[in-house]
Amino acid sequence: MKETKKLLLVVERDLRMFLQYKFIIIMRAIWFAAQVAFFGLIASRMVVPELADIYFEFYVAGVVIMMLYSASVFIGYDIFEEAEHGVFEYLLSLPVSRKELVLGRSIGGGIRSFILVGPIIAIALFVIGLANPLNLLIAFSALFLFAFGVSGMSITIAVMLKSGDRFDIFMGVLNALIVRLSTTMYPQVFVQDASKVYAAFSEFNPLTFASDLFRWGTGIERYLTMDPMPLAAIIGIVIFFFTFTFVGVTIYEKRLEGGGWQ
Amino acid sequence: MKAILHIIEHDFRNFFRYKWWLAGLISMNLADLLIMAVVYNQMVSPEIAELTKSYFNFFAPGVTVVGLFASAFMIGREINMEVRRQIHHYMLSLPITRLELAVGRLFAGGLRGMMYMSPLLLTTFLFLGFPSLPQLLVILGALLLLATGISGLSIATAVSTTSFEKFVTARGLVYYVLFFCSSIFYPLSLIQTLGREGVMPQPLVVLAEFNPLSSGADLIRSFLLGDPPFTLNMVRNLVVFSVIFATTATFAYMKIIERR
Numbered sequence: 001m002k003e004t005k006k007l008l009l010v011v012e013r014d015l016r017m018f019l020q021y022k023f024i025i026i027m028r029a030i031w032f033a034a035q036v037a038f039f040g041l042i043a044s045r046m047v048v049p050e051l052a053d054i055y056f057e058f059y060v061a062g063v064v065i066m067m068l069y070s071a072s073v074f075i076g077y078d079i080f081e082e083a084e085h086g087v088f089e090y091l092l093s094l095p096v097s098r099k100e101l102v103l104g105r106s107i108g109g110g111i112r113s114f115i116l117v118g119p120i121i122a123i124a125l126f127v128i129g130l131a132n133p134l135n136l137l138i139a140f141s142a143l144f145l146f147a148f149g150v151s152g153m154s155i156t157i158a159v160m161l162k163s164g165d166r167f168d169i170f171m172g173v174l175n176a177l178i179v180r181l182s183t184t185m186y187p188q189v190f191v192q193d194a195s196k197v198y199a200a201f202s203e204f205n206p207l208t209f210a211s212d213l214f215r216w217g218t219g220i221e222r223y224l225t226m227d228p229m230p231l232a233a234i235i236g237i238v239i240f241f242f243t244f245t246f247v248g249v250t251i252y253e254k255r256l257e258g259g260g261w262q
Numbered sequence: 263m264k265a266i267l268h269i270i271e272h273d274f275r276n277f278f279r280y281k282w283w284l285a286g287l288i289s290m291n292l293a294d295l296l297i298m299a300v301v302y303n304q305m306v307s308p309e310i311a312e313l314t315k316s317y318f319n320f321f322a323p324g325v326t327v328v329g330l331f332a333s334a335f336m337i338g339r340e341i342n343m344e345v346r347r348q349i350h351h352y353m354l355s356l357p358i359t360r361l362e363l364a365v366g367r368l369f370a371g372g373l374r375g376m377m378y379m380s381p382l383l384l385t386t387f388l389f390l391g392f393p394s395l396p397q398l399l400v401i402l403g404a405l406l407l408l409a410t411g412i413s414g415l416s417i418a419t420a421v422s423t424t425s426f427e428k429f430v431t432a433r434g435l436v437y438y439v440l441f442f443c444s445s446i447f448y449p450l451s452l453i454q455t456l457g458r459e460g461v462m463p464q465p466l467v468v469l470a471e472f473n474p475l476s477s478g479a480d481l482i483r484s485f486l487l488g489d490p491p492f493t494l495n496m497v498r499n500l501v502v503f504s505v506i507f508a509t510t511a512t513f514a515y516m517k518i519i520e521r522r
Binding site: 033 | 290298303304306308427452
């Protein structure tokens, strides 16, 4: 019980920290509006007729997942900010175990990205509509795991690299590839047509799992895959979450101390 | 002139400090071209395919302009930081006139954009074919005008925002409106059609038509793809944009750095 309380304190701290970044919230809102109102709307008029009716909703769902991903990654940048300002040493001096610290941060990172994306999800659901609330509930549960997993991944990479510059470039390249090699912007069948190599990456990409699940939850995916339930996507997200949360805890514990931050 | 060159050199040295950031940016631009555009190539309708020939070819000049915009805009971030940390007091102590300082920063921003954009432009030429020498000179001249205007826009934004957060928010707004409301990602004729159908508000259609990013991308397309045809309006839009923002930025910068 005492451990849970400590964990919650770490989560609370990260949530409070996030609410200070009001400009990021404004920026993200502008980005979402531009993506949907310009790109989504115009691109839906560019695509092949069989996709034209559904592409706008498809794209809106993809943008939600892109936002969830980028908001969850943000915790890694917080870690560098703390290392730069010497807050890390303060955190290490607290009566909180390393495990509680990293688990709390991973959960905090996931929850705060949901807080950021919450209003966007509400707008997306208004645009897309809702076919089956139970499906959406299952999809949401998996998306929580996805957000925790991405936060865990960001923390793991940050503490492994211990260099703000390297982290910046690594996340920039990763972001460039992971978003584009996924089904956030286009259905898998077109990725397959474009390149077998791209399709192979896209098929096992956590963003693909998350996008497919969200679309399935809202009922759009039935137009595209006809899968009764994207079980592979759920399993993929669970594996992703466990890998980066629990492997992340181990790496974080080992790499946290000893300085070496650049 | 020598003083201006010193300022340009100073800003170029600063530019290379952001090598990690630049590497991330170029990978994003290349991923847009080599992944996103390749997949969209399969997705565009036959009408759009006929209009653009190939989406990949259509998008390559667009991504060149995106790269130019993002890198030329970086000067604003540095100037905003200098004003906030009052480093500009050091700049004022240099044996350089205010005008030389302002002009040097403006051109440095533009030239850095040109330098960053060069590999992207070369990639575009490799895929789409090389233009003739006069066409190449027109393209480079037009892009230099665009880069100078963007640098001016960025400096004007940087000196009129008091905090980094406000600068980043303003930058985001400028980025997204100019990127998405242009012919970088989609043909201008499609935006005009949406305007006629009432889907796209008319002011946004006008913005897309006069958007210097549309003019820059379409000018490259006109020489490399033959469509849209080259018109003097493209050059006019770039000249007007460049003159307005270069002048505004020069005077705004001179005024702000002298403010106590």
